[in-house]
Amino acid sequence: MTLGLCMIVKNEEENLPRCLESIKDIVDEIIIVDTGSTDSTVKIAESYGAKVFFYEWDNSFANARNFSLEKSSKDWILIMDADDELRREDRDKVIYLVNDKNNNVDIYFGETLSYVGETPGSDIYTNLNVRFIKNGKGIKFKGDIHEQIVFENKGDNVQLVDVKFYHYGYLNKTVEVKNKRKRNMEIIQKILKDNPKDSFMLYNMGTEYVAMGNFLEALNCYKKSYENFNPHLVTFNSKLILKMIYCYEVLGQFKEEIELINEGLKYYPEFTELEFRRAMAFYNRKKYDLAVEALKKCIDMGEPPAVFRDLSGVGSYRAYYLMGLIHFDRENYDDAYKYLDMALKLNSKFTEAILKISQIMFIKNFSVDEIESKLESYFNGNLDENNNLLLSDIFYSKNKFDIAYKYADRSENYKTHSPKVNYYKGILLFYQRKFKEALDSLAKVELGGFYSKSVYYSILCEIFNNQYSNADKLLDIAKNFNENEKTIVYKTFKDIMQGNKYSPIAEDKESSIKFLHPIFDLLEIILKSNSFDEFEKAVQLLNLINDDSILLLLGKLYYKKGYFEFAYKEFIRSIKIYEKIDIEALEMMKLILTCKEI
Template identity: 45%
Template sequence: MLLSLCVIAKNEEKNLPRCIESVRDIVDEIIIVDTGSTDDTVKIAECYGAKVFCYQWNDNFSDAKNFAFLQATGDWILTMDADEEINSSDREKICSLLDNDAIDIYLFHTLSYVGSSPGVDTASNLNIRLIRNHKGYQYTGAIHEQICNCNQEMIDRGKVKIEEITVYHYGYLDVVATEKNKPNRNMKILEILLEAQPRDNFHLFNMGSEYLRLRKYEKALEYYKKAYEDFMPGLAHSPKLLFKLITTLDALQMYEEEMRILNEGLTYYPQFVDLEYLKACLFHKQKKYTLAIKGFKKCLTMESAPLQLRNINEVEGYRSYYALGEIHSELEDYEEAYHYYVETIKSKPSFYMPLHRIAENLMKSGRKIQDTKITLEKFFGKKLNAGAFAKLGEIFFSIGKYDIAFDYFLKACEQMKPNQNIYYNLGMSQFYLKHYQEAYHWFEKVEEGKCYEEAAYKMILCEILSNHTENADRLIQTASNFEYKKKNKIYEAFRNLAADLPYPVVSDNKEESQQYVNIIFMILNDLIKTAAPEIFEKSLQLLNLIDSDEVLLKLAKLYYRHGYYRLAYQEFIRSINIFNRIDKEGLEMMRNSIDLARGGKGCNRYKKVKESGEYVRNN
């Protein structure tokens, strides 16, 4: 039996090699249909011996895929996107499926990485992957295409089978979605479809999902609710609709309605472990600890859901163990928390967050630092390598033990080839220890990679805090060559303010000011840890150089997270009085501040900036 790989591609030079490499040993033919690439996609495909066909894109995925199928000569077609790869351990399983005369269509398990980089966070889907060729199978629908058979009215379900074969998908990563602007492309197609069929359940669901990807939760909810009005449990996308409706309600903190839909969903699909998990998570959020513990323990007793009911991976394993550890940590039952964190690690050795939490809890319970180090080192085995030292450095850095972190990072550095990330981490450890010149030395070693620009800006802070004005000016000038000019402008402003020099307003436009807010608070977050009180107070004047009504709320949260509860409370009050700005997280912090201030750091270190116009320049 011959197997043809079919891929639709446009500007996929970064992804296509990974895709083809993952299956080149098992396919007999590679069909690449290019829809208008301006990069090296076509050249790369030809280097792999692919048959490349140009296709005029017409906003219809089915047409493009069906065109690819027409070019395939194999007995079977393996359909993939360019930003996917087959799990290496599953490749050979595919070959064994081709001799099964009883099956025409196979669905595989797709794990889509989400967030900033491939890791633990994934979304789960079922997708058609193997299709018997020359039997009339083709796709229909402009987007989120469905399989049909032009020779018969209905596909024989007996000829369709689900296989536990994993395909990794990289297209939902933040950077990829931003680069390709996928949601806007998809929404343009869906708008046309909904104009023709405004009540189509599937199109409504997909439009809601595009808004969800954009984090426009109100709009997502609008479409999901319309789709849910005609809910039919038997439809393939219905479990996914339920799941996404629930997560949208959760994002909007509409907890009563979320619980109602959760309970309804479990009547439709009793095996839907994800819903049991989300229900327990909701109880946890509401501090209904007994119900939450019961819910997570129930998840641990349930079998893995069928693939068609799977969205969050391993909720019946490490995720529920970790949630139980978190609850017991909040209850200050550190012994029980430790038990569940250990179970989490046993269930998912590559998930390191439990080690961070164990370190926190050991310190909270008064354990000596040497004992804490010994306990954590045991998790990495008898002989610690560079990777273990680096991870231990990250753990101690995360709990503010920067001297211990530095020692571990240094040990990792001694065992590794030059490593830009380790240099940066060594610099950050020294920076937070207020050893500015030692930090500068390590940051200077970062010469490339994702940390390069951040290291350059940290060098500027080191020189400003060391009162090395001339070198700070030189570094700011060098940083002016970086692509994001707004960041440079804020560092230049801070250099002037620290030296008691005037600096003009950066922006008096509210929309433009939003682009500066996060930059300013990244600097403030560093300075509240490292700078002398008088320098930190000067840095607060950065907030007067933009026009934003959220600065007091963000400042209050900054104080709260660093333990300055009285100051946090004062800024929450000012945010309400001056800008009428507060949110649910702020209200919770505000309530807690009153009690925490009695035992917290109070106002002794950082005084509130005088109210002679500060923060209210444009009010």
């Protein structure tokens, strides 16, 4: 039997190649419905042999989706979005289910693993979505947003198949660029205006409010949706309970949170994440024994059935990770190490666990070779660009710049001329005071997210090399970054180093506040590079603003970098000169005296 892909798209030139590459060898037809692309989406689709149709957008995903279904001529229809990717190891499963003549299934649901955050990693949320539809059965979509399937025949057979799709549409950059929140909210508000008690749309509106950080309004929407709770609508209502629990936690409504967890587990006893949320609630309140008890239940329950999956790993590696955090907080580093190791053996891509176990190894004075060997072992020799940069970050945070550079350099083998890699290499060379080599790497960073940072590091390289005219040229470029205070700080530092005349940066307290962050960022960079002569001159920047917190902040910077004697002296000066101190600084002073560092 034949399989055709049906997809609706708009401005998906970044995602579409990845999507089509994942299915091009298993589909017999590609139907692309474009709703108004202004980039190269259509050309990319045509390069894969797609039949491209154009549809005037009418604020209804269901209408566009149904239009695409009408164009399909194949026995089965595969439903995907451009920011989806079929998991490579599931291709044979797709071929098998399409050609299985012994089943009477009309609709297959598959698991969608949605990445969230900055980059694809261990933060994955799971949903069940319609993925395969038997053509000619009258199956359509309904709903302007978060469209659902409707059947003409009550006898339609629906099953869940173990086929997984990665979804990249909820990564921060994608959501921001496409302004999805504004678009979604406008559609949902229109639907609710006509039907204010639509439980599903109230749920969707709550989810949009969560994404915008308005948890109180989100909870109000969820509560209205919960008024029509039906435990038999498992997928929707189990998610609703989970979202409400999350809002209760953020809003500090602990009693209501625990009550809803208990209620949810009565309806859905296999829903492991509810027990995990209990563990998180106890952990956040430092009720560690109760948190451990809940985590043990999570591990006994294991990963939930697909219909209850939301956050991955709640019955396995995340439970062990949280166990590790509890022991870490209690300074039981051996036990913390054991549980974090268990978590990473289950999921080597779990970045948070990698960072925490490396912290323990440094605390326990593992040798650099031991730390490298252990961390690399989790990747089984499969260190890609992101893994190498993660290890580079770990050693960078401990001022092991040569080791950090080694990993950044290795990552270049996986993605030629990557701006991120060149930026990493450049700053790591800077911190090793190899300024000329650093300039070579930083110069390769072109326009993009790392460009402005590279320019500022290049300015410092030129200053430290006494190439002040080159620094001036770079400062002219920096004027275009809309970071006026930062540019002024770097320009003034250059004048101090060059021996030029310089003036106060800000004379009143109100305008001085804007310069605190860029000045102390610069001081931290210089101190981190062990450029003590340059740091001594850079401290003069503090005399050019009018703020009574400068000595307090300078003391905290010294403390952060391990210069405890200097830190203590600056705290004393802050008290004597400005009569200014805070609880954090007092705690630092106490620790310094306890450790007899002065």
